[in-house]
Amino acid sequence: MTMNDDFLDAALKRQTQAPATDEAAVARVLARLAGPLPRQKRPFWRLPTVLLDWQFAPAWPRLAALGACAALGFFIGIAGIDRPIGGFTLSNSTTGAGFGAVLFEPEAVTGAQP
Amino acid sequence: MDVSDGDRPAADDSDEALMARIARGDERAYRVLARRHLPAMLGLARRILGNAADAEDVAQEAMLRVWTHAPRWQPLAALRTWLTRVVVNLCLDRKRRAPWVALEAAGELVDPAPGAAERSETEERDRRLAAAIAGLPARQRSAIVLTYGDGMSNAQVAEILDTTVSAVETLLVRGKQNLRRALGDAMDEDKE
Numbered sequence: 005m006t007m008n009d010d011f012l013d014a015a016l017k018r019q020t021q022a023p024a025t026d027e028a029a030v031a032r033v034l035a036r037l038a039g040p041l042p043r044q045k046r047p048f049w050r051l052p053t054v055l056l057d058w059q060f061a062p063a064w065p066r067l068a069a070l071g072a073c074a075a076l077g078f079f080i081g082i083a084g085i086d087r088p089i090g091g092f093t094l095s096n097s098t099t100g101a102g103f104g105a106v107l108f109e110p111e112a113v114t115g116a117q118p
Numbered sequence: 119m120d121v122s123d124g125d126r127p128a129a130d131d132s133d134e135a136l137m138a139r140i141a142r143g144d145e146r147a148y149r150v151l152a153r154r155h156l157p158a159m160l161g162l163a164r165r166i167l168g169n170a171a172d173a174e175d176v177a178q179e180a181m182l183r184v185w186t187h188a189p190r191w192q193p194l195a196a197l198r199t200w201l202t203r204v205v206v207n208l209c210l211d212r213k214r215r216a217p218w219v220a221l222e223a224a225g226e227l228v229d230p231a232p233g234a235a236e237r238s239e240t241e242e243r244d245r246r247l248a249a250a251i252a253g254l255p256a257r258q259r260s261a262i263v264l265t266y267g268d269g270m271s272n273a274q275v276a277e278i279l280d281t282t283v284s285a286v287e288t289l290l291v292r293g294k295q296n297l298r299r300a301l302g303d304a305m306d307e308d309k310e
Contacts, residue, residue, distance in 0.1 A: 012294060013266070015247050020165060020267030025157040029170065033160065033178050037152055041145060042182065046189050 129154075133197035140188040148188075152181050155198065159205050165263045166209040168252050176208045195277065203278045206260050213256040243301075250300035258293035261286055 110117055127139055127147035133154075139147035159180055163173035183204055191200070251259060257279065264275045265286075272286045279286065 009294075012297065015244065016251075016262060016266040016294075016297075019244060019247050019251060020263045022158065022161045022267060023164065026160065026164075026170075029160055029174055030153075030157050033156055033174050033181070034149075034152060036178050037149075037181055041148070041185050043186070044141075044143065044189050045186050 134193050137184075137188055137191055137193070137197060140185065141191065148185055151184065151197075155201055156181060158198075159201060162202065162263070162268070163205050163209055165267055166206065166256070166260050167212060172212060176205060176212060179208055180204045199274065199277060202264075203280070206264070206278055207280075210256050210260065246301055247297070250297045253300060254293055254296055258289050258296065261289040262293050265290060 127136055127144065127150050129150055131139075131147070131150070133151065136147045136151045140151065156177060160173055160177045163176040163180075164170055167173050167176065180201060184201065191197075251262065254262070260279060261275055264270045264278060265272070270278075272283045272290075276283045276286045279289075
């Protein structure tokens with residue numbers, strides 16, 4: 005047997021070519037697949053995409069929600085998150101007196117100084 | 119989670135269209151796709167594994183993966199390429215797990231032939247070649263089957279085997295060296 009490249013290539017093509025379709029085997033596998041199929045693997049980002057859907061066109065409630073969030077953010081940004089919104093502060097009740105006026109206030113009944 | 123009966127998948131729908139339906143849980147589209155690709159995948163698994171029963175298991179597992187992974191599947195490559203890759207990987211996994219039983223299985227690679235008395239010299243050479251192919255390492259055999267049997271380019275084989283083109287060329291060269299060695303040894307035994 006001469007084992008040159010052409011002979012080997014031709015023999016390999018002959019040997020490894022796809023066999024005729026084995027319909028019986030195909031039918032057996034299809035029958036096994038006919039039963040209940042397993043659960044599909046869903047991508048983990050599937051649920052968040054519902055929340056991250058930025059298609060505004062027909063969904064005016066989503067636009068309204070976005071506008072409300074934007075307005076709230078604007079007011080919080082203007083006012084500062086550390087300041088009370090009502091305008092009342094401790095400093096208003098002691099305007100001009102300083103912190104010492106709170107500590108060294110005269111006794112309400114006797115008028116005694118600390 | 120089956121889709122409505124409104125529009126049924128057609129046998130001539132593209133793979134991508136069927137996969138989109140399967141991703142939505144359409145079992146009928148899955149059956150159409152399985153019927154389309156199963157024969158080729160069975161043939162490929164059988165040529166790599168050399169065993170019909172194992173090939174059926176691998177083909178079934180590969181088709182189940184089509185169903186379970188359909189929602190995640192991205193049409194970056196042809197479905198056929200992806201499916202071939204799944205089948206080859208499943209075959210390689212199976213070969214790693216199971217010890218090799220070469221010669222009985224090698225007989226199945228040859229087309230059904232007339233009786234032993236009528237075998238010509240060519241048939242005898244083919245039988246030896248089949249046995250030698252069956253004895254190759256699994257990756258070398260996969261590369262040879264995909265290249266010579268399915269007529270794939272080295273780039274396609276590299277994509278399926280998840281390696282480089284030069285690595286595929288190396289696999290083919292080493293595979294053929296091993297075949298020459300095995301067949302040379304067989305011839306030497308004949309001469310003795």
